[in-house]
Amino acid sequence: MVDFLWLVIAFPLAGAVVNLIFGRRIGQPASGWLAFGLVAVSWAIAVPPTIGFITGGAQTETIFLFAWIPLVGADAALLWDPLSALMTMIVTGVGALIHLYSIGYMNRDERYPRYFAFLNLFIASMMILVLAANYAMMFIGWELVGLSSYLLISFWFTKPAAAAAGKKAFIVNRIGDWGYLVALMVIFATFGTFDFNTIFSTAPGVLTAGTATAITLLLFVGAAGKSAQLPLYIWLPDAMEGPTPVSALIHAATMVTAGVFMIARSAVLFELAPVSGVVVAVVGAMTALVAALIALSQTDIKKVLAYSTISQLGYMVLGIGVGAYAAGVFHLTTHAFFKALLFLGAGSVIHAMAGEQDMRKMGGLRKKMPITFLTMGVAWLAISGVFPFSGFWSKDEILAETFARGGGYYVLWAVGLFVALLTAFYMTRLFVMTFLGAPRWDDGVHPHESPRTMTIPLIVLGFFTVSAGIVNTPVRLAFKHFLEPSFEGVVHAKSLDLGLLAILGTIALIVAVIGIVWSWRKYSGAELPAEDGRWWERSRAAFGVDEFFGRSLVAPGARASRWVADTMDLKVIDGAAHGIGGGVRRVSEGLAKLQTGQVRSYAGGVAVAGTILIFVFLYVGGAF
């Protein structure tokens, strides 16, 4: 019985409302603590029912709240199963830590309460999305997440780059939303309802392969927008313009996980569309590869992390594409921990360096910020896939399941392995450039360790980054069993031979170590190595994807808008309005001349008209 589950949504939502209206009166640190407290309470509420799933005592439940649009099977109802429980834990848990961190990080911001109101709104939207029991309600959460991300990315809207980044995120997401919305229409046309339970139980009988492919591909367009897959990933690097904790929130706990979660939720439909599975897997692998290649050469610490997020999302999508839903969601979970940690650590560094984000001007921070150094080190090893940190287990499982599919999937596996090498390389580059070597700080920069509200989240996340992997080792697949009720009726990738897994794991580990050692030797010298040459240039320019979209889509769009504004609006529409107005005025000016003010002239008119009328009547009457 989890009837009280709506509180998980209500608390952060209430926090958002209170902070929006009374934020200024509540004051600087208090409004932040309030926001943090409410999210923490949300998390605490959800813990006992989640434990119920772990111990096996709890059942999947649908909690009816109130009838919303009964006609289309869209009630305000919550679906509580292991998948939504897990997502709730991640979103509220990691979210609460990021709130706590923000209390210290945002301390000198003028619009402090507003920031926390948006942060709470983000958590509430994400919870609506995660707990929804039908596609329509999920869509509400989906759109709210887009709105919250827009508000937070462009939080410092006086900076033109931040305002533009917010708009870009919103517009690119709209393209994805289009796919999601059309998918909803097809779903409704096929099933006559939006309800998850009904759709997933009847889908195998009702759905033809063609319709299933159409629905899932459209859903994937939506997921690609939110989860930053090729080619809709372009909004994510720009989203770095927001405050750093926001980046952590978007990249770890919320927003980008939405797409992966939505596909996992629709696993039944994706199982019925093998073609879509291939598309999803290939797009995921390509995204992982391209983003990792770009991450190699970025010098802005947040940009490296942004591209690494895209790359890791590619892994998750690859896992889900090959039918390894549990593995994909597992990577989502571990990634939530270590990526939140990396971003918060980066935020801590940026805070200490007085806003400097260029890694070329860092270095030697190890002594100055020991906690940040240690926790970031853990995250670095985890994302690089070093045994026994969490990233190793989750990344490895995806690669193993891809490998196990055989055939063309060997290529995807090889791509994944190559990306693991790149990941280890660029993460080591980031770590070494930031913390080791000689200081390359600008004059007047005095790095210092961050306040406790910022280091505590780092330590907590660090703990999970180290330990989260053990819940799903090949020897003990606790995590997979935990999620099993959510993927009932979905064909699982076949269970893998332990010996094969050991071999694959060793290969991945060797690759990761090669990447780390190679990068370490290259960057730990006294001088930074020159990164020139054709490939470095191209990578630094992100392969010109942004410019390509700018030239091919944005510029023509801007030209079309210009035409509409200058020609269509100013000439045609305004011309019509002015023409009609002017015409009427000219006619009435002419008619006004008839009104002479001379009574006798009116009388004359009446007399003449009367005479004419008399003759007309006589004529009509047949007098002549």
Added chain:
Amino acid sequence: MTLTITWFLFLAAGLFSIGLAGVLIRRNALVMFMSIELMLNAANLTFVAVSKELGLIEGQVTALFVMVVAATEVTIGLAIIVAVFRTRSSANVDELAELKG
């Protein structure tokens, strides 16, 4: 020589024409007013004559109504003319052209 309806109708037409001419030609509001009375009574004469000829009572009733309307109109009209005369010490309608468009 009997008095047929034609006589009455010619008389009415004559009176009406005189009235119309008076309205169109004269500038004095008071005289124009009297001309309008003339036209109204020409119409009354027509009503009564036709009523008598056709043996219908409606024409005579209508004539009575017209008289009532004419009487009320005279009171209002005269009041306006007196008011105008007071403010401008003239009853020349050509000077009352404030509503020119």
